[in-house]
Structure formats: structure tokens, C-alpha cells
Amino acid sequence: MSDSSVNIVEAPAGVEGAGFFATSLDNLVxxxxxNSLWPLPFATSCCGIEFMSTMASHYDIGRFGAERLSFSARxxxxxxxxxxxxxxxxxxxxxxxxxxAEPRWVLSVGACACSGGIFDTYSVLQxxxxxxxxxxxxxxxxxxxxxILDGFMQIQELAKKESTRRRNEPxxxxxxxxYGIE
Amino acid sequence: MNDQIIEALQAQFGEExxxxxxxxxxxxxxxxxxENIVPMIHFLYAHPVFKFQFLTDLAGIHFPDAKGxxxxxxxxxxxxxxxxxLWIKAYAPIExxxxxxxxxxxxxxxxMEREAFDFYGIIFEGHPNLTRILNMDEMDYHPMxxxxxxxxxxxxxxxxxLFGR
Numbered sequence: 001m002s003d004s005s006v007n008i009v010e011a012p013a014g015v016e017g018a019g020f021f022a023t024s025l026d027n028l029v030x031x032x033x034x035n036s037l038w039p040l041p042f043a044t045s046c047c048g049i050e051f052m053s054t055m056a057s058h059y060d061i062g063r064f065g066a067e068r069l070s071f072s073a074r075x076x077x078x079x080x081x082x083x084x085x086x087x088x089x090x091x092x093x094x095x096x097x098x099x100x101a102e103p104r105w106v107l108s109v110g111a112c113a114c115s116g117g118i119f120d121t122y123s124v125l126q127x128x129x130x131x132x133x134x135x136x137x138x139x140x141x142x143x144x145x146x147x148i149l150d151g152f153m154q155i156q157e158l159a160k161k162e163s164t165r166r167r168n169e170p171x172x173x174x175x176x177x178x179y180g181i182e
Numbered sequence: 183m184n185d186q187i188i189e190a191l192q193a194q195f196g197e198e199x200x201x202x203x204x205x206x207x208x209x210x211x212x213x214x215x216x217e218n219i220v221p222m223i224h225f226l227y228a229h230p231v232f233k234f235q236f237l238t239d240l241a242g243i244h245f246p247d248a249k250g251x252x253x254x255x256x257x258x259x260x261x262x263x264x265x266x267x268l269w270i271k272a273y274a275p276i277e278x279x280x281x282x283x284x285x286x287x288x289x290x291x292x293x294m295e296r297e298a299f300d301f302y303g304i305i306f307e308g309h310p311n312l313t314r315i316l317n318m319d320e321m322d323y324h325p326m327x328x329x330x331x332x333x334x335x336x337x338x339x340x341x342x343x344l345f346g347r
Contacts, residue, residue, distance in 0.1 A: 088318040120333050120340070122325045123317060130336075 009035055012160075026164050033077070033103070034159040035065035039152075040076035042096060044083030047110035047142040051082050054145040064152055073099035078155055079132075082142075084112035085125045097132045098181065102167045105155050108134045109148055111141040133175055183266050184210040187232060194225055202271065211269040219257070219272050220282045226259060226268070227287060234259040234268060237288040242298035245273075246328045252276035253304055257284070274304075283308040301326035 012031055014023030039061070043051055054061050055069065070076035073096045085093055097106065108128055111117035114137045116126035128134060135158055138151035166172055176182065187210055191200045195218055202213030214222055226234035238258040245252055251273030259268045274280060283306040284291045295306040296315040303324035306312055314321065323330060333340070 086318075087321075088316075090318075116334065116337075120337065122330070122332065122334055124334065126334050126337055 026162075027160075029164050030160040030162060033162075034156040037064075037066050037077045037105070037152075037155060037159060038068050038070040038075060039066050039078040039080045039107075040070050040073055040096065040100070042079060042081045042083075042093060044085060044089065045112070047082035047113070050142045050145055050148060051080065051109065054148045059145040059149060061149065061152060064149065064156060066152065073097075074101060076100055077103070077159075078105045078107055078152075080107045080109060080152075081113045081128050082109040084117065084119055085128055086123050087125050088123070090125045090128075090131050093128060094131045103159075103162065105135045105158060106132055107136050107138065107151050107155055109138045109151065110143055111139060114139065117141060131179065132181075133179060183232075183264060184208075187226075187266075187268065188212070190229065190232070191222065191225075195222060209267045209269060211271065213271045213273070216272045216274050216281055219255075219270065220284060220287075222270060223257065223259070223284055224287060231264075232261055232266070233263045234261045234266075236260040236262050237284070237290055237294075238267070240284075240291055240294035240298065242302035242304050242326070244276075244302055244327050248273070250275045253279040253302055255281050255298060255304060279304045281306050285309055300324070303327065 009031065011021065012023050012027035014021055014027070016022075041048070041051055041055075053059055061067075066078075073079075077100075079097055079100060081093060097104070106128075108114045112119060112124070113128050114134075116124050118141070120126070125131065136151050136154045138147050140147050143151075184205065188200065188203060191212065195214065199218050200212050200214055202211070204211045223234070226232050236259065238260045239256075240258070241256050243254040243256060245254065253276050254271055254273040257270040259270065260266075261268075272281065279302070281304055283295060285295065285306075286308070292310065293315055295304075295309055296312060298304045299306060299309075299312050300314045300317050301324055313319075317325065
């Protein structure tokens with residue numbers, strides 16, 4: 001395979017010998033998760049257009065294990081919120097988040113999703129972190145596809161390093177509880 | 183045609199019933215009393231020449247300093263046959279912002295009146311479903327009224343000093 005042009009992810013740190021390779025389960029699970037994250041695009045405005053570009057062949061988010069966009073929340077791993085979320089839309093975002101199975105990550109793309117952006121007004125949610133926990137924020141108005149990809153790679157790093165027990169820890173439960181999610 | 187419209191309206195509703203006559207970009211605008219609104223729009227709709235049979239828009243407006251006539255509704259009518267437009271305005275006090283609905287004539291007024299209710303709290307009497315349309319249902323005020331701030335009230339990171347206020 002040495003002459004192959006196909007990129008293969010590097011193996012995690014472990015012990016290698018003739019005919020065997022040993023590493024921790026966390027590392028292996030993280031490796032698998034990080035390279036097959038299925039994003040659920042929640043695109044409401046212009047950042048969604050940037051996402052379409054990110055998704056299409058030129059930038060190709062599929063190179064990062066996200067070839068398969070999941071439009072069903074049940075099968076998605078990453079909720080990508082892209083665009084202005086009005087207060088009327090907020091319960092919808094939250095419901096989509098609740099429908100996702102653990103482990104789940106949230107990528108907040110663009111100024112509006114992160115903080116309300118220029119829409120400091122009575123009808124717009126001032127950042128989706130008011131209703132759901134966010135893992136990675138991508139700034140920009142709108143961010144370029146490279147930035148979205150960088151944000152996605154940050155999620156990959158989180159997934160790689162996450163302990164398989166993290167979602168059962170009291171800290172994580174307390175975080176969800178602070179958002180009124182059990 | 184604008185002169186003919188004024189003439190016909192004043193013949194029908196009296197000189198005191200049609201006032202505030204003006205023109206903007208060639209579009210005639212008249213003001214009338216709230217009780218005249220429905221008969222006037224019906225009259226213009228059924229008129230053999232004018233045929234104002236299209237409701238382009240219906241909007242609310244708030245003038246906090248105009249005592250006794252703070253809240254207004256502006257009807258934008260269009261006569262497709264003559265390609266003539268017309269604005270009709272009417273005002274009501276903010277304590278009793280009651281207007282008659284015109285959904286009986288224009289079904290399209292349904293959502294427009296809901297919008298004016300949503301943002302200004304104008305009550306359209308006889309409307310089949312006068313509920314909020316654009317804002318979230320839990321909202322407990324009418325945000326386009328001038329006494330309410332535009333900015334989100336839940337922000338704590340906006341320090342007046344940083345914004346030169």
C-alpha cells in the first residue's frame with residue numbers, strides 16, 4: 001500500500017509488535033467516531049449557503065468522514081447550526097437536539113448562531129448556547145468553507161479525545177441539566 | 183383619475199368623511215374615520231369605473247405623540263384594470279385600537295391583519311383567527327410599538343460605556 005495515494009488516518013498511540021497492536025478502547029472508539037461523524041445541517045440563512053459549498057465537491061466535507069449528511073436527527077452525530085435562529089425557531093432547534101442520540105456534538109457556525117450576530121433584536125435568539133450546549137463555535141459572517149472545515153476538524157479532535165464514559169459523568173449531566181435537558 | 187376618486191368618495195362619504203388628502207409618487211392618499219373603512223373599501227371595490235379589487239398591503243403604524251389617534255392602519259388598494267393605486271389611512275386611540283376586519287372582502291387581509299395585531303396590538307373585530315403570526319406565541323407585548331426597545335432585553339454583555347451611551 002506504500003504507493004497508494006489514499007490517505008489513511010494515523011493509528012492512535014499504542015503498543016505495536018509482530019502481528020499485534022494494542023491500544024486503549026477509548027482511542028479506538030474515538031478514532032472510529034471521529035472519522036465517521038454524520039452531520040445534521042440545520043441551515044437557516046446565508047451560513048447555510050457557505051455550508052452547501054463546504055459540502056459540495058470543491059471543499060468536500062466528505063474528506064473528513066462526513067460524506068453522509070444525516071437529515072434524520074436520530075442518526076446524526078453533529079448538529080451543525082448555521083444561520084440566524086429566531087426565538088420562534090428556538091424550540092425547533094432544541095427538539096432536533098433532543099432527538100439526537102448520544103454521543104452528540106454541536107457546531108455553531110457563524111456570528112448569528114454563536115451570538116445573534118448583527119440581529120440584536122427582540123425576535124432573535126442571542127446565540128444558540130442559550131438553549132443547547134455548544135461544542136465548537138465558528139466565527140464569521142458568514143465564515144468561509146475553510147473555517148467551517150476547521151470547526152468540523154475541531155469536533156473531530158473532541159471526538160477522538162473523548163472518554164467513552166464522558167456522557168455518563170456527573171459534570172456532563174449537570175451541563176445538560178443547566179439547559180433543562182435530563 | 184385621482185380627482186375623480188376624491189370627488190366620488192366625498193360624494194359618498196361627505197367632505198368631513200374624507201380628509202388628509204395628499205399625493206405621493208402619483209399615488210392618492212386619503213384619511214377617513216374607522217367606521218368608514220369597510221363601507222369605503224366596499225364602495226371602491228364595487229365602483230363600476232375604479233374597481234379597486236386588489237389589496238396590495240395592509241399595515242399598522244404607531245405615532246406615540248398623536249394623542250387620541252396613536253395607532254393607524256393603512257390600506258394599499260390597487261385597481262388592476264386602471265393601474266391606479268390608493269392608500270386609505272385610519273387612526274384609533276391606543277386605549278381602544280379597534281378596527282373592523284376586511285377579511286369579508288379580501289381573504290388576503292387575514293394574515294396582514296394578524297401581522298398588524300402581532301406587532302401593534304390592533305384589534306380587528308370580526309377577524310376569524312386573530313392570533314400572533316410572526317412572533318413567538320409566548321410573547322406578551324406588541325414589539326413595534328415605540329415604547330418597547332428594539333434590542334434584545336436579555337443581553338447582559340452590552341455595557342453602555344462601550345457603546346458610548
